[in-house]
Amino acid sequence: MAKSVHICVCCGGGIFTTTVVTEEIEILLKSKKIPYVVSPHTITEIPNLTEADIIVATGKTSAVNKNGAPVLIGLPMFTGVGKEEFSKLLLDNIAEVSAK
Amino acid sequence: MTGVLRMRTNVRLVLLGRKFGGSADAIGQMARLALAEGFVNDLFTEKILERELEFPTGLPMPVPLAIPHVSDGCSVPFVSIAVPESPVAFKHMDCSGDEIEARIIFLFGMPDAGGQLTVLKKFARAFADGEAVGRLLASEASGALLMELDDILDGLLDVENPTKESV
Numbered sequence: 001m002a003k004s005v006h007i008c009v010c011c012g013g014g015i016f017t018t019t020v021v022t023e024e025i026e027i028l029l030k031s032k033k034i035p036y037v038v039s040p041h042t043i044t045e046i047p048n049l050t051e052a053d054i055i056v057a058t059g060k061t062s063a064v065n066k067n068g069a070p071v072l073i074g075l076p077m078f079t080g081v082g083k084e085e086f087s088k089l090l091l092d093n094i095a096e097v098s099a100k
Numbered sequence: 101m102t103g104v105l106r107m108r109t110n111v112r113l114v115l116l117g118r119k120f121g122g123s124a125d126a127i128g129q130m131a132r133l134a135l136a137e138g139f140v141n142d143l144f145t146e147k148i149l150e151r152e153l154e155f156p157t158g159l160p161m162p163v164p165l166a167i168p169h170v171s172d173g174c175s176v177p178f179v180s181i182a183v184p185e186s187p188v189a190f191k192h193m194d195c196s197g198d199e200i201e202a203r204i205i206f207l208f209g210m211p212d213a214g215g216q217l218t219v220l221k222k223f224a225r226a227f228a229d230g231e232a233v234g235r236l237l238a239s240e241a242s243g244a245l246l247m248e249l250d251d252i253l254d255g256l257l258d259v260e261n262p263t264k265e266s267v
Contacts, residue, residue, distance in 0.1 A: 011155070015213040016169050017193070020224050023217055042155070043195055059194020079161070079228035 004035040005094050008052040009074065010043045010061075017058040017078050024077040025056065028087050034094060046071060053097045054090070105177060107208075107219045110260035112137065113180035114242035120182075123190045123202075124149055127168050130180045130207040137178070140209055144173030148207070156191030158200030162230025163237065166190035166202040167223075174209035177216050179223075179257070181206055181245065183237055204237060219256040226252045 007025060011018040018040045029036045039051075046055055046063035055065055056074035065071060070093050076082035113133050120126040131145040148170040157167045164187070187201035206223070210216050226232055232252045239245035250257040 015171060015210065016157075016167060016208065016220060016224075019213040019217055020221055023221070057194075059192065060196065061194060078224050080225050081228045 003098075004037050005029075005097055006037045006039070006051050006053045008039055008041050008045075008049050008055045008069075010041045010046055010049075010055055010057045011059075021056065021058055021074050021077045024083070025074075025090070028090065029094075032091065054093050056090070105215050105219070106256050106258035107216065108139070108176055108178040108258045108260065109180065109246060110137070111242040111246065113178065114245055115180075115182040115184075116239070116242060116245070117185050118182060119185045120188050123152065123166065123168075123188055126182060126184065126188050126205055127152060127207060130168075130182055130205065133180055134174075134178060134207075134209060139174065139176040139178045141173045141175075144170065144209060147172035152190075156193060156195065158190030158192045158198075158202060159227060160192065160200055161227045161233070163204060163233040164200045164202050165204045165206065165227060165233065166200065167206050167208065167227075169208035169210060171210055171213065174211050176209065177211060178209050179206055180208075181236070181249070183239075183245075204233060219253060222253045222256055 009018055009022050022038050025038060043057055043061055047066055049065055050067055052069040055069050055071045057071055058074050058078060060073055072089060076086040127149055131148055134140045148168055151170045152168050159165055182205040187203050189199045190202050192198040192200050235248050236245055239248055246259050250259055
């Protein structure tokens with residue numbers, strides 16, 4: 001069985017955005033049958049997240065992860081505007097992580 | 101728990117054309133309305149102000165808006181809506197320090213965000229719809245605004261009939 005991809009959802013705005021964005025990501029990954037773990041975090045944690053394969057932040061941020069996990073801006077998953085493009089970007093990043 | 105949890109509101113939780121002396125004043129006034137309804141206790145006001153400082157909620161949508169919210173001190177899921185006389189500066193949700201000149205404010209109490217997921221998603225979609233939010237801004241009365249919002253949210257608002265005694 002393939003290893004689960006660990007996605008850290010990092011929010012500034014708190015429970016509202018976290019809840020909506022996490023749900024949307026789960027729907028996407030389930031539909032693609034990709035095993036995953038999603039955990040909630042805050043934007044300030046981004047540099048020091050060690051467990052993350054991919055980080056999704058709900059606002060724009062210039063923070064960089066020390067372990068080199070890509071940081072994607074997930075606001076489209078909140079508003080639905082640009083959701084298709086974001087979904088593709090996320091899946092591309094998962095494919096890259098899985099290929100490692 | 102069956103079906104979809106709706107979000108409570110009523111005309112007393114809507115402020116139209118109000119003047120605010122900044123985001124904290126707006127949040128404070130709206131929280132007091134919820135307090136008067138018995139939906140929250142004093143802890144709510146304290147926590148929602150605190151949270152806004154740490155995790156601001158200004159959103160750069162087609163109509164700039166803010167969504168202060170917290171779960172502490174809240175027993176009933178509700179939304180309060182304010183259309184300020186002039187835009188109120190909220191800090192950007194991305195913590196960049198940028199300011200969002202909010203033209204409408206949605207203040208939420210959500211004891212259990214997971215249980216409110218369906219309606220929160222509807223709100224998120226609505227925020228991105230400048231035309232829909234524009235209809236809210238154009239409302240001339242609180243009741244009309246709530247009817248419009250309920251329509252936008254596909255009936256997921258639990259709007260109390262203003263003629264009935266509040267519980």
